[in-house]
Amino acid sequence: MARNPLAARSRTPHVSVLVTYRDAEGRQLPLPQAQTRESFTGLQLLTKRVLGFAEDSLSGFTQDFTIRQMGPSTFSIEVRAAATHGIRLRGRRAAQEYLTVTAMLHHLTDVIMGVSVAGVYLANHPDVRVRYVEDDFGPYYELFNGDRAVMAVDASSLEGLLTPEGMGVLCALVANLKQPGLAYATITQHTPGLKYVRRTQVATTDALRAFAAGQPLPVTTQDLAEARERARAGAASSSAQDQVPTAEGEAPTA
Template structure:
């Protein structure tokens, strides 16, 4: 009987965990337009600054892996950003522990990318809608804020994300990230994210207006921590009033 060699059913993990993001800037007619290089460099620097701030305690997950970005130009105003982390060369890529680590790192990069996109989207909405006001809600999956415009809730943002966004360091980083939106003629940006190996691609569209351009050019973000505190205080006050009304109603029922 011939001997057999055990087959490695787990295969070999790729040496890099990667998430791909493509950003396209267009005019009002949906056409790409040439953009100067300086805002692009500014955006890339802001992206790096925000990433270091967001990683925080999660740095331990990618400890020993080299994490960085690369950016390439695909069209007049289309850019591909690769968020990646690479395993140390001394590590065997066939070990189960390495495969597990790869999955954890990829999950972290995907979540990091989602948070970066959400931060940019939220900041652009806030900068572009200075007349909106905030409403704080403590939901089933944690607290969040609603942005109210003309009496309607038009945007929902996780409370922790919004609190991170209004911090001074984050505001500066976001302003750098959205630098290309301040260019004349840019009407909106489309952000498409995909994970290599998966067919699904998510898209986020960020419109530009004069308010957003003012912010990108150095103006203040229309919302601050004080706005968030006021919304929380208002929600707490309304909650206490509702509780008092309910208690009074119960008392009348008992009488």
């Protein structure tokens, strides 16, 4: 009987992320240990918050992650979900559980990266503005640079990010990006068993360094509330216009 290839894998579902910080010439810069500790403390706090939202889906598993330094400013981060001692899975069920939990970790890692990238973008762009949108899959905010929509962020994620606790986490998370001479960081996400990797680059500017030093973000929870009110007022106005009765034989106006 052929062995299930998953049986040969680690029994601990995990997702790997590689983070590399570089200067404008693409060179790695040594980072102060205190800054690095602060940045990865922020990552720990953000990971704990996001994984907490999936507590029901990951019931029976304990989540943690490890960080290893791979170069002057390259770090390997592994997010794991280990089965508790009370769970014993074998055969096909074990393979299915492995795939399910790995997919969940992959999704949660996407959320962590998405929230981080959105926060860095806000810090880097003092003139950013937001628009609230609802579609069939739920509400989200669009971030605009001038008249150009540049990013869509899940509503609950952005609202959570802009709370005092979320701001503290983000401020710690970007500690490494305030290093003088640093231009950008590359984040590479890889799911074991798949050749596909996702790479995201985040830049650093004087505006972001100012945020890391204590300056507020250009968008607040009040801005989000006002964006929601504008969207709902616009939707109500459109609905009222659609319901205006017309005289017999008169074509409705656009």
